[in-house]
Amino acid sequence: MHFYHCCRSLLLAICLCGGAVAADAPPNVVLILSDDQAWTDYGFMGHKTIQTPSLDRLARESLTFTRGYVPDSLCRPSLATIISGLYPHQHGIVGNDPPKHAQGENSAATDPRYQTGTRNDFLQHVDRMPKLAEILSREKGYVSHQSGKWWEGNYARGGFDEGMTHGDITRGGRHGDVGLSIGRRGMKPVFDFVRQAKADDKPFFVWYAPFLPHTPHTPPERILAKYRDKTSSLPIAKYWAMCEWFDETCGELLDFLEAEKVADNTIVIYVCDNGWINQEDASKYAPRSKRSQYDGGTRTPIMVRWPGHATPEINTTELASSIDIVPTVLAAVGIEKMPEMEGINLLDAKAVAARDAIYGEIFEHDIRAMDDPVASLRFRWVIDGPWKLIVPYAPNEPKAKIELFQVVSDPLEESNRAAKEPEVVKRLQAKLDAWWPAQ
Structure with a gap:
């Protein structure tokens, strides 16, 4: 195999003009996003009860930063950072919902001027900011697919070629609509997209952001049964089961990539949008978690798996941030990051050590x-x-x-x-x- 690649590269180099050497096929990119999960709530992070075998395996196969962070502990600003490589104060999406008193509407969020006017006006920010899907398509011919959590209108507004979220406010479009069924109701849209991209011989980018383990905490009984006797709190048992359900869907996705024989040339990146500490008596988040300034809201493991390029290691000392995701992908496919992107390439050991x-x-x-x-x-x-x-x-x-x-x-x-x-x-x-x- 090594001999074949060396000969192929040499032959291409000889045939090309000007001494330029052709690159290998661009790697596919799969971004896995957890939704409302504490940094402690994985087997590989030391949780004694929650079972996450698929993510434990991914952590072992990845360059995994246990000291990873998102800049803001709220989903919409956090997701906008993950797709743009910019801090919230740079891309402008600093909250989940726009002001309730714009354009003279009533304070009630049900005011139609707020729902169809102000909410749509807030989408100006996604139109202005860099978007990973759009950059990959424009510069390298990638095709892309959105599923799961997505706040910024129709999937096409995020630069995706295909997707599940229609984003129509009048039909329930707010933070994912139809896309929120992914994982909870199977993986078919993502699998169909990957198969088609493979048939078309196109590099692909997948945004897999299921509404998991996010509320409503409605895990299958077969999973919940594992946790009912592990705690006296049913809400916590449900949350733990949701974490395992999410992990199960991640395993389905990772196994699918292997079955389709694309795993070896696919970068898989994992991050959670923000933390979550479940209350004892209700399926709600406790203080010092989601929306807070503390690690319970901002810390998350960050993993990068790229066989042959990212050396597997559980890094417990260096710092990583979700602002690094876009620069890491761009560096991997040979695109320069924009000057305003302050993140680093997590596969550049010198840059990581120098931070x-x-x-x-x-x-x-x-x-x-x-x-x-x-x-x-x-x-x-x-x-x-x-x-x-x-x-x-x-x-x-x-x-x-x-x-x-x-x-x-x-x-x-x-x-x-x-x-x-x-x-x-x-x-x-x-x-x-x-x-x-x-x-």
């Missing part, structure tokens, strides 16, 4: 202004080595205090060391302000 900090920002669920991210800002945060500094935006969080945690030794962020480490606070505050002053 000294990652950053994030927490905004309101319902934004306060269409084109002013600062108006909705609550917190900024920075992680530098073992330290995490959280700085409240005083105009919107006047009672909140600066917090400093040693997240390596204090992963649950229980001991605020800001008063004891003023020099660390000062140093990290300067980094935060240099990154985004937020004024």
Whole structure:
């Protein structure tokens, strides 16, 4: 096999003019996105009860960063970052829903001017920002498919060639509509797309973002039965079962890639959009998880599997961010990232080792202004080595205090060391302000 590839490459090099050497077939790209899952809630991350055999296997086969993060702990801004490679304050999608008082409509979100006017107006941001599917299609001839969670209107608006989400507000389009059935009701749309791309000899990009383990927590009884006697809380048992159900669908997808003999030339990237800590008495998220500035909302494992290119390793020390996903894919297929993209190529070991900090920002669920991210800002945060500094935006969080945690030794962020480490606070505050002053 190695001899064949060497001869083929040499022959192509001789035949090409100007000394340029043709590249091998571009790798396919499959992006797997969990929806509302804590960074602790996987077997490979140490959970003692939840069973995630498929993701455990993917972690073993990937360059896996256990200290991965998303900049914002809310799904729509987080997903927009994953598709664009930009921070929320850059792409402008800083909340799930637009202001309730635009265009003179009533405060009720059911006002038709809000539903069909303001909501559609908010989609201006996706039209302006870079989109991975669009870049891959334009530069390298990829075909792409969207399934699952998707807030930004019709799938085509995200640059996808095919997809499941129609995005029509008048027909229930908000955050995925028909696309939210993927995984919960089978995998056929994704499998059909991959088979067609393979038949057409086209490199493909798959956005697989199932509404899992997101509420409603309605796992199959065959899975829930495993967890009923593992806890006295039925809501928690349901959530644990949802995590396994999601894992099961990931296994179906990974097995399918192998069965279709495309796994060896496919980059599989895994990330969760934001964290989730289930309440004891209800299928709702607890404080310090989703929407919060704490690791329970922002931390996630990030995995990159690319056989022959990404050396499998469980990296427990270096930092990774979802802003790195687009730069990593672009580097892999030979496209330069845009200057405004601050992420790095996670397969570049030198770049990973040289990184000294990652950053994030927490905004309101319902934004306060269409084109002013600062108006909705609550917190900024920075992680530098073992330290995490959280700085409240005083105009919107006047009672909140600066917090400093040693997240390596204090992963649950229980001991605020800001008063004891003023020099660390000062140093990290300067980094935060240099990154985004937020004024």
